[in-house]
Amino acid sequence: MASIAMARPASFPHLRDLALTAYAPATWGTTYVVTTTLLPPGRPLLAATLRALPAGLILLAVTRRLPFGSWWWKSSVLALLNFGAFLPLLFFAAYRLPGGVAATLGSVQPLIVAMFSLAILNLRPTRAVLLSALAGTGGVALMTLTSAARIDPLGVAAMLVATSLMGLAVVLAKRWGRPDAPLLAVTGWQLTIGGLMIAPFMVLNEGLPDTVTAENVAGFVYLGVIGTAIAYALWNRGIGNLTPTSVSLLGLVNPLVATLAGIAFLSQTLTGWQTLGLAVALGALVAGQAGAQQSRKEK
Template identity: 60%
Template sequence: MLVTAIAPAVWGSTYLVTTELLPPGRPLLAGVLRALPAGLLLIALTRTLPKGSWWWRSLVLGALNIGAFLALLFIAAYRLPGGVAATVGAVQPLIAAGLSAALLGDRLTLRTVLSGIAGIAGVSLLVLRASARLDAVGVAAALGGAVVMATGVVLAKRWTSPAPLLATTGWQLTAGGLLLVPVALVVEGAPPSHLSAANLLGYGYLSLIGAAVTYALWFRGIRALPPTSVAFLGLLSPVVATALGWLALGQDLSPLQALGAVVVLGSLLAAQTQRPRPAAAPAAATAPEPAAATGPELRSAGEALRENA
């Protein structure tokens, strides 16, 4: 769980890297250069291509987890203040919990629902401002981004690839990056002809650390953990982004924001520390009549019964 948490924590640095190192007004280009080179690198390292149904499954997962998610995130970011977009996106754990119950048969508990509501409240305290305005298209895009990401997490749990983890990660990053290429060209036009050393450093960080490493850790966590637990870890991103803005950019941190961070961390811990539902005791099998037991055997049987009780 702690290793999986590294991924959303690193993703929280995206805002800082974007504002300080990347050219302005090119979020879709950043998405392409973040996903596609990382995916191609992982495919080259593993030398493994999809087989059979994993061609279309990789396309679907790549679209949900990367391509469609980043495109919707771009629309929400342009039409909404960042606080509104982050608050709407915080509904993702609740959506993942509902999809897990419907598609995977997981139990949807009251504790999960309350933790999800607390997470939304904490993020709103952390990033939402009183002057924030609402836009129907922007809210729909932010909600759509939460839905596609939650769906991608649940489907990645349901569709467990027999291929190595790095290969599966590479397929999804490549598929998502390729889907973003035409969208970026239509919306933003051709890439800039000149990139500074700072731009190259920023794109390199987002691709190698922010995609190749973090998505491998993320998908590893999906294989090992319940999808709802993984989705709750995503709430770390706005917490880290706010902390880095305060530490590195000198942004103000109000008491309400600090309270919001505490509420987010509390909801995350509450969701992760649920006790698993005890399995039902198997029905006793019909067995032949046992032979008469001796004294020592009776004592051993009595001790065993006490231990089981």
């Protein structure tokens, strides 16, 4: 941990990159509250489709740019990893697992990204970053798990696969770089392709709801615009400007915000162990970013 103590203060551009990238997992942390309070129940594929496809089509209409050359297949691969496969698996896991179990499994993404980074980018994570990732998972477990948590094997498998797919997307996006196109256009490509992948399964398995309330519309608009279009644009920007492990460690913001949102809007309370877990996860996030910044300066 000595490298963390010796790390120089991060520059303003780096802190700005961290803050803008953290916006994405922060808004994703509000998804559970929005889903349970505003969206129609029992329609995970509808939620996934409307979260991705409308936002993607709007971005395409605004930017008026389509993929070109190899970015057709690269965008399709990233769309599958980030949306087409990730969102259905995520909602499948959410329906079969308690939120605490899902959050704990999702918090292992920094470790998965570290392994993919080593295999694909030949980037070896520092010991400080690995320890921070492990501590972050432990903090999230303390914060979200309860003795009554049930373990569903299919739900666990789905969540681990979903987490691995998104982690692979982070590393591949870093390897392929950013095309010569506006960031909103690149985000629109992935959202549209991913939404089109999910839409047929939604129609076949769930169909469209008979009625849509104003609350439903507000929930879909929030998730589509705030939690998807803007969030993924800033997430993609962060992938280009930060190291993969630094980006993935910001995923710890998700359960932190989800816990605080539950307290604010669902009348939930924190036990002593959960408060300790929140402090550990927050400390791991800060220490991990310091370690990642130090490693980046040494290279």
